[in-house]
Amino acid sequence: MxxxxxxxxxxxxxxxxxxxxxxxxxxxxxxxxxxxxxxxxxxxxxxxxxxxxxxxxxxxxxxxxxxxxxxxxxxxxxxxxxxxxxxxxxxxxxxxxxxxxxxxxxxxxxxxxxxxxxxxxxxxxxxxxxxxxxxxxxxxxxxxxxxxxxxxxxxxxxxxxxxxxxxxxxxxxxxxxxxxxxxxxxxxxxxxxxxxxxxxxxxxxxxxxxxxxxxxxxxxxxxxxxxxxxxxxxxxxxxxxxxxxxxxxxxxxxxxxxxxxxxxxxxxxxxxxxxxxxxxxxxxxxxxxxxxxxxxxxxxxxxxxxxxxxxxxxxxxxxxxxxxxxxxxxxxxxxxxxxxxxxxxxxxxxxxxxxxxxxxxxxxxxxxxxxxxxxxxxxxxxxxRLPDSASIDTTGVEKAEGLRGRVLVIGFGRFAQIVTQPLLARNVDLSVIENDVEMIQAAGNFGFKVYYGDGTRLDVLHASGAHKTEAILVCVDKPDAADKIVELCKAEFPYAKLYVRAFDRGHSLRLIEAGVEYQIRETFESAVVFSREVMIGLGVDPDTADEEIAEVRRRDDERLELQLAGGITAGRWLFRNNTRTPQPEPFIKPQRPGEIINPEEPAAAPGS
Known part of the structure; x- marks a missing residue:
């Protein structure tokens, strides 16, 4: 030797x-x-x-x-x-x-x-x-x-x-x-x-x-x-x-x-x-x-x-x-x-x-x-260990490890809690991870099994079974975190279908370009349903209200297609009554007087 x-x-x-x-x-x-x-x-x-x-x-x-x-x-x-x-x-x-x-x-x-x-x-x-x-x-x-x-x-x-x-x-x-x-x-x-x-x-x-x-x-x-x-x-x-x-x-x-x-x-x-x-x-x-x-x-x-x-x-x-x-x-x-x-x-x-x-x-x-x-x-x-410390204490919380669900849910705030209800009703096998310990503990009080894990980390995704899952539901409330998760999943788990919660229009465009199976702005559907009920309450015929809502959906889809075709993701212009206000996305010519082009949800409050 x-x-x-x-x-x-x-x-x-x-x-x-x-x-x-x-x-x-x-x-x-x-x-x-x-x-x-x-x-x-x-x-x-x-x-x-x-x-x-x-x-x-x-x-x-x-x-x-x-x-x-x-x-x-x-x-x-x-x-x-x-x-x-x-x-x-x-x-x-x-x-x-x-x-x-x-x-x-x-x-x-x-x-x-x-x-x-x-x-x-x-x-x-x-x-x-x-x-x-x-x-x-x-x-x-x-x-x-x-x-x-x-x-x-x-x-x-x-x-x-x-x-x-x-x-x-x-x-x-x-x-x-x-x-x-x-x-x-x-x-x-x-x-x-x-x-x-x-x-x-x-x-x-x-x-x-x-x-x-x-x-x-x-x-x-x-x-x-x-x-x-x-x-x-x-x-x-x-x-x-x-x-x-x-x-x-x-x-x-x-x-x-x-x-x-x-x-x-x-x-x-x-x-x-x-x-x-x-x-x-x-x-x-x-x-x-x-x-x-x-x-x-x-x-x-x-x-x-x-x-x-x-x-x-x-x-x-x-x-x-x-x-x-x-x-x-x-x-x-x-x-x-x-x-x-x-x-x-x-x-x-x-x-x-x-x-x-x-x-x-x-x-x-x-x-x-x-x-x-x-x-x-x-x-x-x-x-x-100070009483008012904001540190992460995972005592009593089970960490994600060896999960094997058919569907992986990342984030379990208000959005994901509604998303998972019909899936659970159909007995779909879910694995749910969340990095908010208080949310995990609250979910446990109502019978939900949620594991602790940060979905932006590749090792956590592997431990959560992302490499074997059929679909991954990204329900986090932070666009940067969602983008990071999508990037990791597209690179490491290309066969898993990605369904993502989008923050706003710009985020939706990024997700579409990233190739996710489905994305939806977190407040879009609730906003159009809310608008329909307001019109009916003001005396508009329900069928007419449905037509207006359908027109809003159609124009929104057209704007998305135009923006994707033009590569528009970085800047935005809002029009209100012919007044131009600079925002992060370029404008598209308004179709009606006073119409808001590229409607945008207000900044979300902290939390999911």
């Missing part, structure tokens, strides 16, 4: 064994998988049992897990969807980074650090852990929610911030010690970063899809997997060379491939690598905590962690409230973001190399960041 000592299987077995033992235990205790990985890494690391002595090497390898994780998140973020987040990225994200950076800098100066050291230390703590936050959002099932999207926007701005911060480190070093021979001027660093972004965008737009099309024709599955890894890691490496973060490069690669016909295949190929390596990243962070330093300076470190998290939390909460977040969302965002992150290691290493930090300062700052990352799951658990 070949000598495998160079591979050091001891490390691999120790890490896998610690992770397999710790994560189920911590999850069972309600502490979450992240804290389990951190504890496992601390146990086998060089400052505890010393089974693994080279924590930094493991950390560098494990950073690939963060890279792959950001790539998968990028696959979920279409360019148009990302464009809609631009105000949150450069508005909310910038406000949070600048506010928290200023507050933490003042705190560090008050602790006795010089202004330059205080600023770099503070900005390192401002850059929250993308890996921790995204993993916890994923576990909580809030990645696709509006609050989750705002959190992603903040993380994106923090990732972008690493470029100017590294330039500032180089500038501070040049002011203190003169220009370093290998340091890029700030203008050159920004130019190279912008050029690298342009190159990656161009390659993603014109090269990646043709490349995967060619590889798909070979029929070799492993080649597709290798190509996916090559794209992710190559883009990450290229962006790191340009001065950006590897995570930003991977995210950008995912966004560029999000429109590809191969996106679901890529996600399935990357997922196993992502899960294992991301767990390894958290373990390597735990291994990096110097317990001797903690023992020697525990008072200073404890005070530093607590004060830094409190000050940052104040800044996050204030900014969240200013930008319109409610109290519950503000508190949960504060709990998630009140820690430092892995980018602090990059920034502090650069500061140490440039001479801005000395070795002791770098070690102390790094320890504070690691301790804050370890405390974050505990803080989130504490916040989740």
């Amino acid at each position: 070949a000598d495998v000592e160079g591979v050091n299987l001891n490390y691999a077995v120790a890490l896998l064994g610690a992770g397999v033992a710790a994560v189920p235990l911590f999850t069972r205790l309600g502490l979450g998988s992240v804290l389990g990985y951190l504890a496992a890494g601390l146990l086998v690391g060089p400052f505890a049992l010393a089974v693994v002595t080279d924590a930094q090497t493991v950390l560098h390898v494990a950073e690939i897990g963060v890279v792959l994780f950001l790539f998968i998140i990028g696959l979920e973020m279409r360019p148009r969807r990302l464009w809609t987040l631009r105000r949150a990225i450069f508005g909310l994200g910038a406000a949070q980074v600048l506010t928290c950076g200023a507050l933490l800098t003042l705190l560090a100066v008050a602790a006795g650090f010089t202004p330059a050291v205080a600023f770099i230390g503070a900005m390192g703590f401002v850059l929250s852990s993308t890996a921790v936050i995204m993993r916890m959002l994923e576990e909580r099932g809030t990645l696709a929610a509006e609050s989750g999207q705002r959190s992603i926007a903040i993380l994106l701005f923090e990732d972008l911030s690493i470029v100017p911060l590294l330039a500032i480190v180089a500038l501070l070093a040049s002011l203190a010690f003169g220009d370093a021979a290998d340091a890029r001027p700030a203008w050159l660093a920004i130019t190279i970063a912008a050029g690298a972004l342009a190159v990656v965008i161009a390659a993603g737009r014109w090269l990646l899809d043709p490349l995967f099309s060619i590889l798909a024709r070979t029929g070799a599955r492993e080649v597709m997997t290798a190509a996916a890894l090559l794209v992710v890691l190559g883009t990450a490496l290229f962006m790191q060379w340009a001065g950006l973060s590897m995570a930003m490069g991977a995210f950008l690669a995912g966004v560029l491939l999000s429109e590809s016909t191969f996106r679901h295949q890529l996600e399935a190929d990357i997922e196993p690598f992502r899960g294992i390596l991301l767990g390894l990243f958290f373990m390597s962070v735990g291994m990096s905590l110097d317990l001797s330093l903690v023992a020697a300076q525990w008072r200073f470190l404890l005070a530093g962690v607590i004060l830094a998290m409190i000050v940052k939390a104040i800044g996050i909460y204030v900014v969240a409230r200013i930008f319109g977040a409610d109290r519950s969302e503000s508190i949960h965002r504060t709990a998630l973001f009140a820690q430092g992150g892995e980018f602090a290691f990059v920034l502090y290493s650069a500061a140490l190399g440039a001479g801005v930090f000395d070795a002791e300062t770098s070690a102390v700052m790094t320890a504070i960041v690691i301790l804050s990352m370890a405390l974050t799951p505990l803080v989130v658990i504490f916040v989740d």
Whole structure:
């Protein structure tokens, strides 16, 4: 047998064994998988049992897990969807980074650090852990929610911030010690970063899809997997060379491939690598905590962690409230973001190399960041258990797993409750999933068996039996969620018939173009029946009222056909008494005086 000592299987077995033992235990205790990985890494690391002595090497390898994780998140973020987040990225994200950076800098100066050291230390703590936050959002099932999207926007701005911060480190070093021979001027660093972004965008737009099309024709599955890894890691490496973060490069690669016909295949190929390596990243962070330093300076470190998290939390909460977040969302965002992150290691290493930090300062700052990352799951658990917390508590609710109904119903609000009644009367075998725990519990009180599950997640759809069902009824009340479910079902379950609840005309057009079997606007039928009864109540003959309703239906069908033929889905004009009011869809010439073209339901109230 070949000598495998160079591979050091001891490390691999120790890490896998610690992770397999710790994560189920911590999850069972309600502490979450992240804290389990951190504890496992601390146990086998060089400052505890010393089974693994080279924590930094493991950390560098494990950073690939963060890279792959950001790539998968990028696959979920279409360019148009990302464009809609631009105000949150450069508005909310910038406000949070600048506010928290200023507050933490003042705190560090008050602790006795010089202004330059205080600023770099503070900005390192401002850059929250993308890996921790995204993993916890994923576990909580809030990645696709509006609050989750705002959190992603903040993380994106923090990732972008690493470029100017590294330039500032180089500038501070040049002011203190003169220009370093290998340091890029700030203008050159920004130019190279912008050029690298342009190159990656161009390659993603014109090269990646043709490349995967060619590889798909070979029929070799492993080649597709290798190509996916090559794209992710190559883009990450290229962006790191340009001065950006590897995570930003991977995210950008995912966004560029999000429109590809191969996106679901890529996600399935990357997922196993992502899960294992991301767990390894958290373990390597735990291994990096110097317990001797903690023992020697525990008072200073404890005070530093607590004060830094409190000050940052104040800044996050204030900014969240200013930008319109409610109290519950503000508190949960504060709990998630009140820690430092892995980018602090990059920034502090650069500061140490440039001479801005000395070795002791770098070690102390790094320890504070690691301790804050370890405390974050505990803080989130504490916040989740507050009496008015809006977190998802699935206690006593059965999760979707191994369902085998003839029809799968996604969403069980008022709409779905009416839809399912005649089906149940005909003894149609239904599987129903819903992500509102209170709704599930209320349905259970009336004898309905509803399972907990988020229909926008592919693994939940598989667990709900979507791959074996005859029809899928998408009855959720959020258009974005419905679109995501339709996209997944058309790609993964092409033989299942799709019946979808549409929010408005624009949503109906999107669903028709997506190829669903049937769609209906959620208030259209009730509105025309309501109108018929009003006309009869005003003395109109019932037959005449029926004719008018039939004419409304006919004109509505004609408008849909015209809009589909003209590719009209993006903008709308409403006409009222010859007054034109801009709305999201282009107009169609009115047929009668005062007629409302493209009638639109008012915005639905919260709930199904």
